Amino acid sequence: MKIAAEVRNLKYEYWPQKMTNPIDIDHLSVLAGETLVLFGPSGAGKTTILRLIAGLLTAKSGSITVGSQDVTGVPPHLRNIGLVFQEPLLFPFNSVIDNVGFAARIRGESRSKARRSALEFLQLVGLADLAQRDVRTLSGGQTQRVSLARSLAARPVVLLLDEPFSALDLDTRSEMQELLIRLREHLRLTMILVTHDQREAAILADCVVLISKGKVLQKGKFEDLYSKPCDHNVHRMMGGKNEVTGFTREGYFHSDLGIMSVPPGSNRDGPAVLLVRQESVLVASATPLVSREGSFLGRVVENRLIGARAEIVAKVHDTFIRAEVAQSNAPRVGDEVLLHIPLDSRWTVSLASATKAHENSNQSYSLVGEAI
């Protein structure tokens, strides 16, 4: 498939430099018709990358290609890129239809022609009946739809979306995500979306790039980042909570939990950290005891409700393991439970990368064996 946008050796320094980590991206690309999601914590540099691609910031070095054109140094109005900001930023002096017809008017089309074409895009986002409305009377979801329609009406090669739904309530956010999926299919849209909502990334992404401190930590399919993180930090950023220190030898991981096999592709022999997602840990009553590889007995020391589910913390020897279970099946504090980590949910990374990641991390996480 054809590459719609590509970034190479992109470097950007903030001013004053000490305040934020500089942007340093070796390579990023998005294929035509696909969605690239830039995912990462606040302050990672995701929005800056979007602004650099859009031409609203000037990179210190590197190149940006849109379609087949090198747009490095090209002003934003000639880049053929759309950007939907977190806030809709509708022009308050224009009606809904004139907001959407703005790009057509800039192109020199007559008001009536611009309005006709704007109406088509308003129909796409389901707001044709609000065409004449004053934009200040719209709801949050409606304004974001108009903003989306306005950007689409400029017919960009690549549409950039900077956390466009983060200010919306959950229901409206879901509606907008579905709308975006429909539009993507209908218009064969190429998108680069910035988000720190995992669910959104999982729903919309063809490829996810995890950004931290201005650098790419890992890129690939969402499932890979989720279940096969390249290091400790990626695991944490993807919401993983279980880390068990030990070592791997000949395909087996040795730790406080015992010995268990690890799938191929995991870390090579040496000091390692086992990364396990809390929702992958199976929890059963301790009786009847069924001894299986990757199973161990623990005692529940904490039980916390998280919506419809419960998160339990079980102590196994000196190690704390977190698991997410259905609220109705959640064991109580003090219960003895049997924990099982399925083979395909085990993933190890080298201890060196984990330690490095830990040192680099802004957040303080408790390593296994320390008090939770």
Add this chain to the structure above:
Amino acid sequence: MKTRLLRESTFAPLLGIFFLLPLMPILLWAFADRWTYPGRTPQHWGVRGISQFFDDGGIGSVVKSLLISVAVAALAVPLSSAAASSLIHSKSRASRLVEAILFSPTVIPPFVLVMGLSPWVIRFGIPPTLAVVITLVVLALPYSTFMMRSAYARYDPRWEEEARLLGATRFGAVVRVRLPIMTRAFIAAAILAFLIGWTDYIVTLVIGGGQVITLPLLAASSSSAPGNDSVLAVMSIISIAIPLLALALIRRSDSTLKNEVLSL
């Protein structure tokens, strides 16, 4: 609703009387050929004041005042817009220094500024009218910038970024987005700068060196001689009427102007 109407119907005439009462004698004087104490109204009505106004070169002074005031407004608005925008959106430490310099005329009495500038104007041979305009712009800038700054605080520069991504050039984004959103602030700043130029006396007197005769200068000169009450009243009415007329015209054309800008 009824209470509000009652309040408005009571206060509006009171407010009108408050402003109009001091103007009534001026209005009467403008059409009085003779009005001596203790007469409550003029003894002789006439247009002596008006004809004297024409004879004394009143029209020339009004035109001069208008030209200077319009020039001050025309220069102060873009300058204060740029200053306010950078003061609000710049993260540079230098912006504090700029702010201090910009607002210094508000703490330095105008005559000090004027006395300090006057020798330079003479030594560099700057045309008096130009020197007056420049000095008045410097004096108007703090006020117009202050007014623009509050408007810029509510103005999101990303509106222009969005316009640029929709195909507008940098200048196009300013014309199509900033101008319509900031129209009222621009008008308010322009009126303020105009009024500073229109009412100025000290700058024109000292910097103009007696060569720039504006309406306030002519009025001051007339007030120093006895028997000029009628012509002074005419000048006072003109000095009030012009800004009021400008305000009314701007108010009326506000929406038209906005529509014209949008259709660019």
